[in-house]
Amino acid sequence: MPRTLQYRPTLIDELISNERINSYQNVFQPASDIELMGVYLWNAHVSGAIYPIIGAAEITLRNAIDRALRGHLGNFWWSGHKLRYRSFVRSTPPPHPVQAARDNFAKATRKFIAEQRSRYGVTGHITPTHHGVMAKTEFSTWGFMLDHEFMGNGLIWPSRLGTVFAGTWPSTQASTMLTHVQDLVTTVRDFRNRLFHHEPAWKRFGVHTEADALQHLQEKIGKIESLVTLIHPENLRLLEKNGLLRAARRACTSHEIRRFQHLAQTHKINSMSKLQGLVDRCGTDDTILMAKLYLGRQRTFLVSPV
Template sequence: MPTTLHYRPELINKLISTERLNSYRLVFQPANDVELMGVYLWNAHVCSALYPLISAVEISLRNAIDHALTRDLGTFWWSSTQLRYRSYRAGAASPRAVQIVNDNFVAAARKYIADTRKRYQVKGHIRPTHAGVLAKTDFSTWECLLDAEFMGRNLIWPRHLSSVFSGRWPTQQAGSLLAQAKENVATLRDFRNRLFHHEPAWKRYGVQAEVDALAHLHEKLSKAENLLRLIHPESLSWLEINGLLQNAYRACNAAEIRRFQHLARVHPIGSLNVLAESVARCHEHNCVVAAHLVGDPASGFLIVPR
Protein backbone atom coordinates (compact mmCIF):
# COMPACT_ATOMS: atom_id res chain seq x y z
CA MET A 1 0.00 0.00 0.00
CA PRO A 2 1.27 3.54 -0.75
CA THR A 3 0.68 4.65 2.85
CA THR A 4 3.25 2.13 4.10
CA LEU A 5 6.13 3.79 2.22
CA HIS A 6 8.58 6.08 4.01
CA TYR A 7 8.38 9.24 1.90
CA ARG A 8 10.56 11.33 4.19
CA PRO A 9 13.40 11.98 4.51
CA GLU A 10 14.98 9.72 1.84
CA LEU A 11 12.47 9.76 -1.02
CA ILE A 12 11.22 13.35 -0.95
CA ASN A 13 13.99 15.26 0.82
CA LYS A 14 17.04 13.53 -0.66
CA LEU A 15 16.21 11.62 -3.85
CA ILE A 16 13.81 14.14 -5.37
CA SER A 17 14.16 17.30 -3.21
CA THR A 18 11.54 19.47 -1.59
CA GLU A 19 12.49 22.40 -3.83
CA ARG A 20 11.57 20.44 -6.95
CA LEU A 21 8.26 19.38 -5.44
CA ASN A 22 7.26 22.85 -4.26
CA SER A 23 5.69 23.76 -7.59
CA TYR A 24 3.60 20.57 -7.50
CA ARG A 25 2.41 21.42 -4.02
CA LEU A 26 1.46 24.99 -4.92
CA VAL A 27 -0.45 24.11 -8.10
CA PHE A 28 -2.12 20.80 -7.20
CA GLN A 29 -2.65 21.35 -3.47
CA PRO A 30 -2.08 17.72 -2.36
CA ALA A 31 -3.44 16.81 1.06
CA ASN A 32 -0.50 14.57 1.98
CA ASP A 33 2.73 13.03 0.71
CA VAL A 34 0.90 10.18 -1.05
CA GLU A 35 -1.00 12.69 -3.17
CA LEU A 36 2.12 14.81 -3.71
CA MET A 37 4.14 11.87 -5.01
CA GLY A 38 1.14 10.76 -7.03
CA VAL A 39 1.04 13.99 -9.02
CA TYR A 40 4.82 13.82 -9.44
CA LEU A 41 4.48 10.34 -10.98
CA TRP A 42 1.54 11.55 -13.07
CA ASN A 43 3.83 14.16 -14.64
CA ALA A 44 6.29 11.40 -15.63
CA HIS A 45 3.35 9.49 -17.11
CA VAL A 46 2.29 12.56 -19.10
CA CYS A 47 5.81 13.04 -20.46
CA SER A 48 5.96 9.44 -21.66
CA ALA A 49 2.53 9.72 -23.28
CA LEU A 50 3.44 12.94 -25.11
CA TYR A 51 6.86 11.73 -26.31
CA PRO A 52 5.58 9.81 -29.40
CA LEU A 53 3.47 12.77 -30.49
CA ILE A 54 6.23 15.38 -30.24
CA SER A 55 8.72 13.00 -31.86
CA ALA A 56 6.29 12.43 -34.73
CA VAL A 57 6.10 16.20 -35.29
CA GLU A 58 9.88 16.56 -35.45
CA ILE A 59 10.47 13.54 -37.68
CA SER A 60 7.56 14.27 -40.03
CA LEU A 61 8.60 17.90 -40.48
CA ARG A 62 12.26 17.01 -40.95
CA ASN A 63 11.56 14.38 -43.57
CA ALA A 64 8.94 16.42 -45.41
CA ILE A 65 11.38 19.34 -45.78
CA ASP A 66 14.26 17.07 -46.72
CA HIS A 67 12.23 15.18 -49.31
CA ALA A 68 11.11 18.39 -51.02
CA LEU A 69 14.54 20.05 -51.02
CA THR A 70 16.50 16.96 -52.03
CA ARG A 71 14.44 16.63 -55.20
CA ASP A 72 15.09 20.28 -56.07
CA LEU A 73 18.58 21.07 -54.78
CA GLY A 74 20.28 17.69 -54.50
CA THR A 75 21.48 15.40 -51.73
CA PHE A 76 23.38 17.99 -49.71
CA TRP A 77 20.91 20.81 -50.24
CA TRP A 78 21.95 22.47 -46.97
CA SER A 79 25.34 23.57 -48.32
CA SER A 80 25.85 27.32 -48.48
CA THR A 81 26.05 27.21 -52.30
CA GLN A 82 22.57 25.67 -52.52
CA LEU A 83 20.55 27.17 -49.69
CA ARG A 84 20.09 30.84 -50.50
CA TYR A 85 18.33 33.43 -48.39
CA ARG A 86 16.63 36.78 -48.88
CA SER A 87 18.98 39.28 -47.25
CA TYR A 88 22.22 37.84 -48.64
CA ARG A 89 24.92 40.45 -49.17
CA ALA A 90 28.48 39.60 -50.16
CA GLY A 91 30.74 39.94 -47.13
CA ALA A 92 27.85 40.57 -44.73
CA ALA A 93 27.13 38.35 -41.74
CA SER A 94 24.30 35.85 -42.11
CA PRO A 95 21.02 36.47 -40.25
CA ARG A 96 20.58 34.48 -37.05
CA ALA A 97 18.19 31.88 -38.49
CA VAL A 98 20.51 31.20 -41.43
CA GLN A 99 23.54 30.94 -39.16
CA ILE A 100 21.76 28.47 -36.89
CA VAL A 101 20.88 26.27 -39.88
CA ASN A 102 24.48 26.36 -41.13
CA ASP A 103 25.96 25.71 -37.69
CA ASN A 104 23.53 22.87 -36.99
CA PHE A 105 24.44 21.02 -40.17
CA VAL A 106 28.16 21.46 -39.51
CA ALA A 107 27.65 20.12 -35.98
CA ALA A 108 25.51 17.24 -37.29
CA ALA A 109 28.22 16.22 -39.77
CA ARG A 110 30.87 16.31 -37.05
CA LYS A 111 28.70 14.28 -34.70
CA TYR A 112 28.07 11.70 -37.43
CA ILE A 113 31.81 11.34 -38.02
CA ALA A 114 32.61 11.10 -34.30
CA ASP A 115 29.87 8.54 -33.66
CA THR A 116 30.94 6.46 -36.68
CA ARG A 117 34.56 6.43 -35.51
CA LYS A 118 33.53 5.36 -32.03
CA ARG A 119 31.01 2.73 -33.08
CA TYR A 120 32.95 1.08 -35.91
CA GLN A 121 36.52 1.92 -34.84
CA VAL A 122 37.16 3.68 -38.14
CA LYS A 123 40.49 5.54 -38.26
CA GLY A 124 40.64 6.83 -41.81
CA HIS A 125 38.65 9.48 -43.63
CA ILE A 126 34.88 9.34 -43.17
CA ARG A 127 32.58 10.95 -45.69
CA PRO A 128 29.29 12.01 -44.08
CA THR A 129 26.20 10.51 -45.67
CA HIS A 130 22.97 12.34 -46.35
CA ALA A 131 20.91 10.13 -44.00
CA GLY A 132 23.63 10.15 -41.35
CA VAL A 133 23.84 13.93 -41.15
CA LEU A 134 20.07 14.34 -41.30
CA ALA A 135 19.60 12.02 -38.32
CA LYS A 136 21.98 14.11 -36.18
CA THR A 137 20.32 17.49 -36.77
CA ASP A 138 18.80 19.45 -33.93
CA PHE A 139 15.06 20.28 -33.89
CA SER A 140 15.95 23.99 -34.10
CA THR A 141 17.23 23.37 -37.65
CA TRP A 142 13.71 22.82 -38.95
CA GLU A 143 12.27 25.73 -37.00
CA CYS A 144 14.86 28.09 -38.49
CA LEU A 145 14.31 26.77 -42.00
CA LEU A 146 10.75 28.09 -41.70
CA ASP A 147 12.11 31.60 -41.20
CA ALA A 148 11.02 34.39 -43.53
CA GLU A 149 14.66 34.71 -44.66
CA PHE A 150 14.01 31.71 -46.91
CA MET A 151 10.81 33.18 -48.36
CA GLY A 152 11.08 34.94 -51.72
CA ARG A 153 11.60 34.59 -55.43
CA ASN A 154 13.84 31.60 -56.31
CA LEU A 155 14.08 30.64 -52.61
CA ILE A 156 12.76 27.45 -51.00
CA TRP A 157 9.54 29.17 -49.86
CA PRO A 158 6.91 29.46 -51.10
CA ARG A 159 8.07 27.16 -53.91
CA HIS A 160 8.04 24.00 -51.74
CA LEU A 161 5.45 25.02 -49.17
CA SER A 162 2.65 22.86 -50.60
CA SER A 163 4.98 19.84 -50.74
CA VAL A 164 6.04 20.16 -47.11
CA PHE A 165 2.56 21.08 -45.83
CA SER A 166 0.26 18.94 -47.93
CA GLY A 167 -2.69 19.04 -45.53
CA ARG A 168 -5.48 21.59 -45.56
CA TRP A 169 -4.09 25.09 -45.08
CA PRO A 170 -5.74 27.32 -42.44
CA THR A 171 -4.92 30.34 -44.65
CA GLN A 172 -4.36 30.91 -48.35
CA GLN A 173 -1.44 33.28 -47.76
CA ALA A 174 1.92 31.51 -48.03
CA GLY A 175 3.67 34.02 -45.77
CA SER A 176 1.02 33.70 -43.11
CA LEU A 177 1.14 29.90 -43.24
CA LEU A 178 4.93 29.89 -42.94
CA ALA A 179 4.78 32.23 -39.93
CA GLN A 180 2.11 30.13 -38.21
CA ALA A 181 4.00 26.91 -38.84
CA LYS A 182 7.23 28.38 -37.47
CA GLU A 183 5.48 29.68 -34.35
CA ASN A 184 3.92 26.27 -33.66
CA VAL A 185 7.23 24.48 -34.23
CA ALA A 186 9.02 26.90 -31.87
CA THR A 187 6.37 26.32 -29.19
CA LEU A 188 6.56 22.55 -29.51
CA ARG A 189 10.36 22.56 -29.57
CA ASP A 190 10.49 24.46 -26.27
CA PHE A 191 7.86 22.10 -24.89
CA ARG A 192 9.84 19.06 -26.03
CA ASN A 193 12.95 20.37 -24.28
CA ARG A 194 10.98 20.66 -21.05
CA LEU A 195 9.72 17.08 -21.40
CA PHE A 196 13.14 15.65 -22.21
CA HIS A 197 14.84 17.44 -19.31
CA HIS A 198 12.45 15.97 -16.73
CA GLU A 199 10.78 19.30 -16.01
CA PRO A 200 7.08 19.59 -15.13
CA ALA A 201 5.29 19.35 -18.50
CA TRP A 202 2.45 21.55 -17.27
CA LYS A 203 4.57 24.40 -15.92
CA ARG A 204 4.55 27.91 -17.39
CA TYR A 205 3.79 31.48 -16.36
CA GLY A 206 0.17 31.84 -15.31
CA VAL A 207 -0.40 28.21 -14.28
CA GLN A 208 -1.67 28.51 -10.72
CA ALA A 209 -4.07 25.58 -10.34
CA GLU A 210 -4.70 22.09 -11.66
CA VAL A 211 -7.23 23.34 -14.19
CA ASP A 212 -4.62 25.73 -15.63
CA ALA A 213 -2.06 22.93 -15.88
CA LEU A 214 -4.44 20.68 -17.78
CA ALA A 215 -5.48 23.51 -20.11
CA HIS A 216 -1.81 24.20 -20.88
CA LEU A 217 -1.20 20.55 -21.77
CA HIS A 218 -4.27 20.42 -24.00
CA GLU A 219 -3.09 23.56 -25.78
CA LYS A 220 0.22 21.86 -26.61
CA LEU A 221 -1.56 18.69 -27.70
CA SER A 222 -3.78 20.70 -30.02
CA LYS A 223 -0.78 22.44 -31.60
CA ALA A 224 0.97 19.11 -32.21
CA GLU A 225 -2.21 17.59 -33.65
CA ASN A 226 -2.81 20.54 -35.98
CA LEU A 227 0.81 20.64 -37.14
CA LEU A 228 0.82 16.93 -37.97
CA ARG A 229 -2.44 17.33 -39.85
CA LEU A 230 -0.94 20.23 -41.79
CA ILE A 231 2.21 18.31 -42.74
CA HIS A 232 0.17 15.32 -43.87
CA PRO A 233 -3.16 13.98 -42.56
CA GLU A 234 -1.78 10.44 -42.70
CA SER A 235 0.81 11.35 -40.04
CA LEU A 236 -2.00 12.08 -37.61
CA SER A 237 -4.13 9.12 -38.72
CA TRP A 238 -1.22 6.78 -38.04
CA LEU A 239 -1.05 7.96 -34.42
CA GLU A 240 -4.83 7.80 -34.04
CA ILE A 241 -5.15 4.29 -35.44
CA ASN A 242 -2.50 3.06 -33.02
CA GLY A 243 -4.08 4.83 -30.06
CA LEU A 244 -1.17 7.16 -29.34
CA LEU A 245 -3.14 10.39 -29.74
CA GLN A 246 -5.93 9.13 -27.51
CA ASN A 247 -3.34 7.98 -24.99
CA ALA A 248 -1.85 11.47 -24.84
CA TYR A 249 -5.22 13.14 -24.26
CA ARG A 250 -6.16 10.51 -21.67
CA ALA A 251 -2.96 11.15 -19.72
CA CYS A 252 -3.67 14.89 -19.59
CA ASN A 253 -6.83 14.45 -17.56
CA ALA A 254 -7.82 15.05 -13.94
CA ALA A 255 -9.00 11.44 -13.65
CA GLU A 256 -5.45 10.25 -14.28
CA ILE A 257 -4.13 12.58 -11.58
CA ARG A 258 -6.59 11.04 -9.12
CA ARG A 259 -5.52 7.55 -10.16
CA PHE A 260 -1.85 8.25 -9.48
CA GLN A 261 -2.82 9.85 -6.17
CA HIS A 262 -4.68 6.64 -5.21
CA LEU A 263 -7.94 8.59 -5.03
CA ALA A 264 -9.74 6.94 -7.95
CA ARG A 265 -12.65 4.63 -7.36
CA VAL A 266 -11.77 0.94 -7.71
CA HIS A 267 -14.60 -0.97 -9.40
CA PRO A 268 -15.40 -4.47 -8.10
CA ILE A 269 -15.83 -6.94 -10.97
CA GLY A 270 -18.09 -9.87 -10.10
CA SER A 271 -19.43 -10.95 -13.47
CA LEU A 272 -18.77 -10.79 -17.20
CA ASN A 273 -21.62 -8.29 -17.56
CA VAL A 274 -20.02 -5.91 -15.06
CA LEU A 275 -16.68 -6.37 -16.81
CA ALA A 276 -18.29 -5.58 -20.17
CA GLU A 277 -19.88 -2.43 -18.73
CA SER A 278 -16.52 -1.29 -17.35
CA VAL A 279 -14.82 -1.88 -20.70
CA ALA A 280 -17.57 0.07 -22.49
CA ARG A 281 -17.21 2.96 -20.02
CA CYS A 282 -13.46 2.91 -20.52
CA HIS A 283 -13.77 3.27 -24.31
CA GLU A 284 -16.65 5.74 -24.26
CA HIS A 285 -14.87 8.20 -21.98
CA ASN A 286 -11.26 7.40 -23.02
CA CYS A 287 -10.36 6.71 -19.41
CA VAL A 288 -8.55 4.10 -17.36
CA VAL A 289 -10.77 2.06 -15.05
CA ALA A 290 -9.21 0.65 -11.88
CA ALA A 291 -10.81 -2.63 -10.84
CA HIS A 292 -10.47 -5.75 -8.72
CA LEU A 293 -12.28 -9.06 -8.50
CA VAL A 294 -15.16 -9.19 -6.03
CA GLY A 295 -13.97 -10.58 -2.73
CA ASP A 296 -10.28 -10.17 -3.62
CA PRO A 297 -9.08 -6.54 -3.28
CA ALA A 298 -5.50 -7.67 -3.86
CA SER A 299 -6.36 -8.74 -7.43
CA GLY A 300 -6.24 -5.16 -8.69
CA PHE A 301 -5.94 -4.50 -12.42
CA LEU A 302 -6.50 -1.71 -14.94
CA ILE A 303 -8.79 -1.58 -17.95
CA VAL A 304 -7.13 0.64 -20.53
CA PRO A 305 -8.68 1.55 -23.91
CA ARG A 306 -6.69 0.64 -26.97
Protein backbone atom coordinates in the same frame (compact mmCIF):
# COMPACT_ATOMS: atom_id res chain seq x y z
CA MET B 1 1.43 -0.12 -0.51
CA PRO B 2 2.31 3.57 -1.01
CA ARG B 3 1.98 4.25 2.72
CA THR B 4 5.04 2.12 3.47
CA LEU B 5 7.38 4.31 1.37
CA GLN B 6 9.75 6.80 2.98
CA TYR B 7 8.49 10.00 1.39
CA ARG B 8 10.38 12.20 3.84
CA PRO B 9 13.20 12.71 4.14
CA THR B 10 14.36 10.17 1.55
CA LEU B 11 12.19 10.52 -1.55
CA ILE B 12 11.03 14.14 -1.45
CA ASP B 13 13.63 16.02 0.57
CA GLU B 14 16.76 14.22 -0.63
CA LEU B 15 16.15 12.51 -3.98
CA ILE B 16 13.75 14.99 -5.61
CA SER B 17 14.26 18.20 -3.57
CA ASN B 18 11.69 20.55 -2.10
CA GLU B 19 12.62 23.24 -4.62
CA ARG B 20 11.44 21.08 -7.50
CA ILE B 21 8.37 19.66 -5.83
CA ASN B 22 7.06 22.90 -4.31
CA SER B 23 5.51 23.93 -7.63
CA TYR B 24 3.40 20.76 -7.56
CA GLN B 25 2.27 21.56 -4.04
CA ASN B 26 1.28 25.11 -4.96
CA VAL B 27 -0.69 24.25 -8.10
CA PHE B 28 -2.29 20.88 -7.27
CA GLN B 29 -2.77 21.36 -3.52
CA PRO B 30 -2.28 17.70 -2.50
CA ALA B 31 -3.47 16.81 0.99
CA SER B 32 -0.61 14.40 1.77
CA ASP B 33 2.84 13.33 0.63
CA ILE B 34 1.24 10.33 -1.09
CA GLU B 35 -0.88 12.68 -3.20
CA LEU B 36 2.10 14.99 -3.77
CA MET B 37 4.27 12.17 -5.05
CA GLY B 38 1.32 10.94 -7.10
CA VAL B 39 1.03 14.16 -9.08
CA TYR B 40 4.81 14.19 -9.52
CA LEU B 41 4.68 10.70 -11.05
CA TRP B 42 1.63 11.70 -13.10
CA ASN B 43 3.77 14.39 -14.74
CA ALA B 44 6.22 11.69 -15.88
CA HIS B 45 3.27 9.68 -17.19
CA VAL B 46 2.06 12.70 -19.19
CA SER B 47 5.51 13.22 -20.69
CA GLY B 48 5.63 9.57 -21.75
CA ALA B 49 2.17 9.75 -23.33
CA ILE B 50 2.98 12.91 -25.30
CA TYR B 51 6.44 11.79 -26.42
CA PRO B 52 5.24 9.66 -29.40
CA ILE B 53 3.18 12.45 -30.96
CA ILE B 54 5.97 15.00 -30.50
CA GLY B 55 8.36 12.51 -32.08
CA ALA B 56 5.98 12.09 -35.01
CA ALA B 57 5.83 15.87 -35.51
CA GLU B 58 9.61 16.27 -35.39
CA ILE B 59 10.47 13.36 -37.67
CA THR B 60 7.82 14.03 -40.30
CA LEU B 61 8.69 17.75 -40.42
CA ARG B 62 12.37 16.93 -40.88
CA ASN B 63 11.69 14.40 -43.60
CA ALA B 64 9.14 16.59 -45.40
CA ILE B 65 11.56 19.52 -45.63
CA ASP B 66 14.44 17.28 -46.61
CA ARG B 67 12.43 15.50 -49.30
CA ALA B 68 11.28 18.79 -50.83
CA LEU B 69 14.71 20.43 -50.82
CA ARG B 70 16.62 17.33 -51.88
CA GLY B 71 14.40 17.09 -54.95
CA HIS B 72 15.08 20.76 -55.67
CA LEU B 73 18.75 21.19 -54.72
CA GLY B 74 20.10 17.65 -54.50
CA ASN B 75 21.77 15.78 -51.65
CA PHE B 76 23.51 17.88 -49.02
CA TRP B 77 21.29 20.79 -50.04
CA TRP B 78 22.42 22.70 -46.94
CA SER B 79 26.10 22.72 -47.90
CA GLY B 80 28.19 25.26 -49.82
CA HIS B 81 26.17 27.94 -51.58
CA LYS B 82 23.20 25.79 -52.54
CA LEU B 83 20.92 27.36 -49.93
CA ARG B 84 20.41 31.02 -50.82
CA TYR B 85 18.83 33.58 -48.54
CA ARG B 86 17.14 36.94 -48.92
CA SER B 87 19.55 39.36 -47.25
CA PHE B 88 22.72 37.96 -48.79
CA VAL B 89 25.53 40.52 -49.11
CA ARG B 90 28.94 39.40 -50.28
CA SER B 91 31.64 39.39 -47.54
CA THR B 92 28.96 39.98 -44.88
CA PRO B 93 28.12 37.36 -42.23
CA PRO B 94 24.72 35.72 -42.73
CA PRO B 95 21.83 36.59 -40.40
CA HIS B 96 21.27 34.50 -37.28
CA PRO B 97 18.71 31.98 -38.66
CA VAL B 98 20.93 31.16 -41.64
CA GLN B 99 24.09 30.83 -39.55
CA ALA B 100 22.26 28.83 -36.89
CA ALA B 101 20.99 26.37 -39.51
CA ARG B 102 24.52 26.01 -40.93
CA ASP B 103 25.93 25.47 -37.45
CA ASN B 104 23.31 22.81 -36.73
CA PHE B 105 24.20 20.88 -39.89
CA ALA B 106 27.91 21.14 -39.06
CA LYS B 107 27.17 19.84 -35.57
CA ALA B 108 25.07 16.98 -37.00
CA THR B 109 27.94 16.07 -39.32
CA ARG B 110 30.38 15.93 -36.42
CA LYS B 111 27.97 13.78 -34.42
CA PHE B 112 27.61 11.39 -37.33
CA ILE B 113 31.39 11.02 -37.69
CA ALA B 114 31.88 10.60 -33.93
CA GLU B 115 29.23 7.88 -33.82
CA GLN B 116 30.85 6.01 -36.71
CA ARG B 117 34.12 5.97 -34.76
CA SER B 118 32.75 5.13 -31.30
CA ARG B 119 29.90 2.76 -32.13
CA TYR B 120 31.17 1.03 -35.24
CA GLY B 121 34.94 1.35 -34.80
CA VAL B 122 35.45 3.05 -38.17
CA THR B 123 38.95 4.47 -38.55
CA GLY B 124 40.55 6.80 -41.06
CA HIS B 125 38.60 9.22 -43.21
CA ILE B 126 34.81 9.08 -42.88
CA THR B 127 32.60 10.48 -45.62
CA PRO B 128 29.28 11.67 -44.16
CA THR B 129 26.14 10.31 -45.74
CA HIS B 130 23.09 12.43 -46.44
CA HIS B 131 20.69 10.39 -44.35
CA GLY B 132 23.28 9.92 -41.61
CA VAL B 133 23.65 13.66 -41.14
CA MET B 134 19.90 14.28 -41.38
CA ALA B 135 19.28 11.76 -38.60
CA LYS B 136 21.57 13.75 -36.28
CA THR B 137 19.97 17.15 -36.79
CA GLU B 138 18.30 18.91 -33.87
CA PHE B 139 14.66 20.02 -33.88
CA SER B 140 15.70 23.68 -33.83
CA THR B 141 17.18 23.24 -37.32
CA TRP B 142 13.74 23.12 -38.87
CA GLY B 143 12.53 26.22 -37.11
CA PHE B 144 15.50 28.07 -38.59
CA MET B 145 14.74 26.63 -42.03
CA LEU B 146 11.24 28.11 -41.85
CA ASP B 147 12.58 31.63 -41.36
CA HIS B 148 11.53 34.40 -43.76
CA GLU B 149 15.19 34.75 -44.79
CA PHE B 150 14.47 31.84 -47.12
CA MET B 151 11.29 33.43 -48.55
CA GLY B 152 11.48 35.21 -51.89
CA ASN B 153 11.91 34.89 -55.64
CA GLY B 154 14.35 32.09 -56.45
CA LEU B 155 14.50 30.94 -52.81
CA ILE B 156 13.14 27.72 -51.30
CA TRP B 157 9.99 29.40 -50.01
CA PRO B 158 7.31 29.76 -51.18
CA SER B 159 8.02 27.47 -54.15
CA ARG B 160 8.42 24.35 -52.01
CA LEU B 161 6.10 25.24 -49.13
CA GLY B 162 3.15 23.31 -50.54
CA THR B 163 5.33 20.22 -50.93
CA VAL B 164 6.34 20.31 -47.27
CA PHE B 165 2.90 21.19 -45.91
CA ALA B 166 0.33 19.15 -47.80
CA GLY B 167 -2.51 19.73 -45.33
CA THR B 168 -5.14 22.48 -45.45
CA TRP B 169 -3.47 25.86 -45.02
CA PRO B 170 -4.96 28.40 -42.57
CA SER B 171 -4.21 31.15 -45.12
CA THR B 172 -3.79 31.43 -48.87
CA GLN B 173 -0.84 33.79 -48.33
CA ALA B 174 2.48 31.94 -48.33
CA SER B 175 4.13 34.49 -46.03
CA THR B 176 1.31 34.17 -43.50
CA MET B 177 1.49 30.40 -43.72
CA LEU B 178 5.26 30.45 -43.18
CA THR B 179 4.86 32.60 -40.06
CA HIS B 180 2.11 30.29 -38.80
CA VAL B 181 4.12 27.08 -39.15
CA GLN B 182 7.28 28.67 -37.74
CA ASP B 183 5.32 29.71 -34.65
CA LEU B 184 3.88 26.19 -34.38
CA VAL B 185 7.32 24.60 -34.65
CA THR B 186 8.75 26.97 -32.03
CA THR B 187 5.89 26.20 -29.62
CA VAL B 188 6.18 22.44 -30.10
CA ARG B 189 9.98 22.50 -29.83
CA ASP B 190 9.95 24.54 -26.61
CA PHE B 191 7.39 22.15 -25.14
CA ARG B 192 9.45 19.16 -26.28
CA ASN B 193 12.53 20.57 -24.55
CA ARG B 194 10.58 20.98 -21.31
CA LEU B 195 9.48 17.34 -21.42
CA PHE B 196 12.91 16.01 -22.35
CA HIS B 197 14.58 17.93 -19.53
CA HIS B 198 12.19 16.34 -17.00
CA GLU B 199 10.59 19.66 -16.09
CA PRO B 200 6.90 19.99 -15.15
CA ALA B 201 5.09 19.62 -18.48
CA TRP B 202 2.21 21.80 -17.31
CA LYS B 203 4.27 24.70 -16.01
CA ARG B 204 4.06 28.18 -17.53
CA PHE B 205 3.17 31.72 -16.55
CA GLY B 206 -0.50 31.95 -15.60
CA VAL B 207 -0.92 28.34 -14.47
CA HIS B 208 -2.16 28.53 -10.89
CA THR B 209 -4.54 25.61 -10.49
CA GLU B 210 -4.96 22.01 -11.58
CA ALA B 211 -7.59 23.11 -14.10
CA ASP B 212 -5.14 25.64 -15.57
CA ALA B 213 -2.47 22.97 -15.87
CA LEU B 214 -4.76 20.49 -17.63
CA GLN B 215 -6.05 23.14 -20.04
CA HIS B 216 -2.47 24.15 -20.86
CA LEU B 217 -1.51 20.54 -21.64
CA GLN B 218 -4.55 20.00 -23.83
CA GLU B 219 -3.69 23.18 -25.74
CA LYS B 220 -0.14 21.93 -26.33
CA ILE B 221 -1.45 18.63 -27.66
CA GLY B 222 -3.67 20.64 -29.99
CA LYS B 223 -0.61 22.51 -31.31
CA ILE B 224 1.20 19.24 -31.99
CA GLU B 225 -1.89 17.89 -33.73
CA SER B 226 -2.11 21.02 -35.90
CA LEU B 227 1.53 20.73 -36.98
CA VAL B 228 1.23 17.03 -37.79
CA THR B 229 -1.94 17.66 -39.81
CA LEU B 230 -0.38 20.51 -41.78
CA ILE B 231 2.53 18.32 -42.83
CA HIS B 232 0.12 15.66 -44.09
CA PRO B 233 -3.35 14.61 -42.86
CA GLU B 234 -2.31 10.96 -43.13
CA ASN B 235 0.12 11.59 -40.26
CA LEU B 236 -2.84 12.47 -38.06
CA ARG B 237 -4.71 9.35 -39.18
CA LEU B 238 -1.73 7.23 -38.18
CA LEU B 239 -1.73 8.67 -34.65
CA GLU B 240 -5.51 8.41 -34.37
CA LYS B 241 -5.80 4.85 -35.66
CA ASN B 242 -3.15 3.69 -33.18
CA GLY B 243 -4.72 5.52 -30.25
CA LEU B 244 -1.73 7.75 -29.55
CA LEU B 245 -3.61 11.06 -29.61
CA ARG B 246 -6.36 9.68 -27.38
CA ALA B 247 -3.77 8.31 -24.96
CA ALA B 248 -2.05 11.69 -24.74
CA ARG B 249 -5.31 13.56 -24.14
CA ARG B 250 -6.50 10.91 -21.68
CA ALA B 251 -3.29 11.30 -19.65
CA CYS B 252 -3.98 15.01 -19.23
CA THR B 253 -7.13 14.63 -17.14
CA SER B 254 -7.99 14.97 -13.48
CA HIS B 255 -9.05 11.31 -13.43
CA GLU B 256 -5.50 10.26 -14.25
CA ILE B 257 -4.14 12.54 -11.54
CA ARG B 258 -6.44 10.88 -9.00
CA ARG B 259 -5.27 7.47 -10.18
CA PHE B 260 -1.63 8.31 -9.55
CA GLN B 261 -2.57 9.81 -6.18
CA HIS B 262 -4.23 6.49 -5.22
CA LEU B 263 -7.57 8.26 -4.92
CA ALA B 264 -9.34 6.55 -7.82
CA GLN B 265 -12.06 4.01 -7.08
CA THR B 266 -11.13 0.33 -7.24
CA HIS B 267 -14.00 -1.67 -8.76
CA LYS B 268 -14.60 -5.09 -7.22
CA ILE B 269 -15.35 -7.68 -9.88
CA ASN B 270 -16.71 -11.07 -8.85
CA SER B 271 -18.71 -11.98 -11.94
CA MET B 272 -18.39 -11.83 -15.71
CA SER B 273 -21.39 -9.49 -15.94
CA LYS B 274 -19.66 -6.95 -13.66
CA LEU B 275 -16.48 -7.26 -15.70
CA GLN B 276 -18.46 -6.64 -18.90
CA GLY B 277 -20.09 -3.59 -17.33
CA LEU B 278 -16.71 -2.18 -16.31
CA VAL B 279 -15.28 -2.72 -19.79
CA ASP B 280 -18.30 -0.98 -21.32
CA ARG B 281 -17.87 1.98 -18.97
CA CYS B 282 -14.16 2.13 -19.72
CA GLY B 283 -14.85 2.40 -23.44
CA THR B 284 -17.75 4.83 -23.12
CA ASP B 285 -15.93 7.22 -20.78
CA ASP B 286 -12.52 6.72 -22.44
CA THR B 287 -11.07 6.28 -18.96
CA ILE B 288 -8.58 3.93 -17.36
CA LEU B 289 -10.27 2.09 -14.49
CA MET B 290 -8.86 -0.06 -11.71
CA ALA B 291 -10.43 -3.44 -11.10
CA LYS B 292 -9.86 -6.00 -8.35
CA LEU B 293 -10.93 -9.40 -9.64
CA TYR B 294 -12.21 -12.11 -7.34
CA LEU B 295 -12.62 -14.66 -10.14
CA GLY B 296 -10.29 -17.35 -8.88
CA ARG B 297 -7.10 -15.85 -7.41
CA GLN B 298 -7.55 -12.22 -6.32
CA ARG B 299 -5.70 -9.87 -8.63
CA THR B 300 -5.74 -6.15 -9.49
CA PHE B 301 -5.81 -4.89 -13.06
CA LEU B 302 -6.01 -1.64 -14.99
CA VAL B 303 -8.68 -1.69 -17.66
CA SER B 304 -7.69 0.70 -20.42
CA PRO B 305 -9.31 1.69 -23.73
CA VAL B 306 -7.18 1.75 -26.88
